[in-house]
Amino acid sequence: MKEKLIESIVENVLQGRRNKDDEGIEEDFAGEPGVAELVQEALDNGIDTNTILLEGLSQGMKLVGEKYETGEYFIPDMLTAAEAVEAGMNIMEPHLVGGDKNEGKGKVVMATVEKDLHDIGKNLVSIMLKGAGFTVVDLGIDVPAARIVEVAEEENAGLVGLSALLNTTMVNMGDVVKELEQKGLRGQVKVIIGGAPTSEDFAREIGADGYGKDAFAAIRVAEQLLQAKGES
């Protein structure tokens, strides 16, 4: 029973099915339980949250990642799977107690910087971070540096992720770094940037800690930065 349920969660993450209303990809699954219903069923059957998370949701995402690496899966597959994981995490949320709540990979505040209204790249990274097990506080678009830093402090986030699509707005990323320095938070909060006009060089120039050339690179850099922070 337990194995079968966990197996179904993995399969439905691969299918990208958040709930019973979603169709799968290989065949029409509509009407069958999706990740949300299966996680609920697993909880109802007394399966512990750690098992659901590690053997079900994370294992599904791991397989999706492997399929992406081999060229079988593409970005839409990764996003859809990440959405399914998120649906499962929402069901798990009230059942996570004490230390379990922090068992994710860390908390990230995401934002598109001030005067920039573009959100595809930022959303992509947010969804992928959630799917990879991070807790994400997404502030949306056109967010002033002061507000980003304020939320990072309130939420005790270890990482701030900044996005910009315009040459004219990417400079505002530097303001967030400066604001963190002024508030004396620079030691606690790492900064990662991304977006079409940005680069590794630009990240270095403004004093950011990392640069994600795409959503997958962003996940890897986020993991490294938060791991390094944890070790320091």
Place this chain on the structure above:
Amino acid sequence: MSERGVIVDNPYERLSREQVELIDKTSLDLLENPGILCYHEESVSLLEKAGASVKATREGEHDAWWVRIPAKVVKKALETAPSIVTLGARNPENRVVLDAEGTRVHFGSGSETNYWLEVEPETYVSKQDGHERVFPVIKRNRGNVDYLCRSAHLAEQLENLDFFIRNINVQDEDITTENKDVNVFFASLNNITKPVIGGVADFNQLEKVVGMAEIIAGGKAELVKNPVVSFITSVIKSPLQVVAETAEKLIAIARLGLPVVISTSPQGGSTAPIDEMGMVAQVNAEALTGIVINQLANPGAPVIYGAVPVRARMDDLHDMYGVPEFCHYNMACAQMARYYKVPCYSTAGVGDAKVPGIQASVEKMFTFTAVPFAAPDLIHYAFGLLDKTQTFSPDQAILDNHQIGMAKFLQRESGVKAEEADRTKKMIEEVMNSPYRMYARYARKMLRRGQIFAGFPFEGDAEDQDQTLLMVNEKLKEIEGKEPQHLSEDICHRIFEKTPGLLPRLNPYSK
């Protein structure tokens, strides 16, 4: 029916109905006055018997006849010409069914190029930064029978190639006028299971080529049912002249009941008017002339309206393929063939450029995206042709295969349908009410169903160099490494026994 090629949704009609009728009338008028100049006596007598008026003349050292063909003779031939023609294939699944009233377009190779381009990666050291870089080095070799075998084998693997026309002029020392045709057809048939179409250079070899095809098909009647070979006859020398030897082949093929393309290739600016009206009126009259002779020889014989109008370069009068007028001419001819309900053989994808590269891609993509929209049944010259039609590049053929894939996708049926409206509204409503408002999950479904075009497969990651040709060359090596699908040992044995002139080295089973 044929599953190959692509059905063009709503073919583009460059000419209005009135313009089509105007061309038709002008062509028919031309066939009556000045009429055609025919060098083939049997064709003249067939035409005269059908109602044409004939006047003997001398053209240099040759007997010739001015023949005025009345419209009713042409109309009768068009009535007997079938609108559906099947091109057979060694593998029955690869058969191509041409339906003059349908809109399915098939792509194939063609031309007898004198040269084969070999690409070899070579490493260079930059004088500027001292770094090593790999560049494709191109060598031009004379065509030979081995290259023809390799071409047919490559053509077998290209998913967008539907029919094979020998694309290499074999210039080996042991190839002669007496054995060329049999070796060309055998090299083709022994390496590809798709329809093979070709011209016969020497009339005396026609019987041997047909004999070979009968062994493969399983007999004379079986060959008519599954014509694993079809023919091309360039029966017209533009303007409006019927060539004696080719007319003889045309009549013989008609009587065998095998499919034949009437191929006429006037050059706008030299052997035909350069303006669209003049060119189309003439090339149409020429194609009709071939159809009439074919149908008079054997009413109901499978025949294909082959118009290959090209434009002359103004600086040297060479052919020019990658220009707008070429598209105008060919699109109009496709409409004329449809009007007559005779399958159409057209042209796209020839590069005037000498080597693969930017110019070749521009010229090829230009005609790939224009001519097929007029929905001719066959598009030849579509793979690997460069330097007009002088050179074949197997690497370019792989690129063309991809470009044709793009063009086919472009010509697909539109997805705008009444039954999709509710699904569309539901999808957009769902996304508008979701946290990130992204359509990725819906794109995923189309991706899995093959409804999203995959993109350019030869995109390199170097930031200072175009790596396309190097990547294509890797792909070519992979394809060439695949085992050819040769004819069976028994069939090869029987063909070699009954076909004098075949080169023993072409027999894959010879010890």
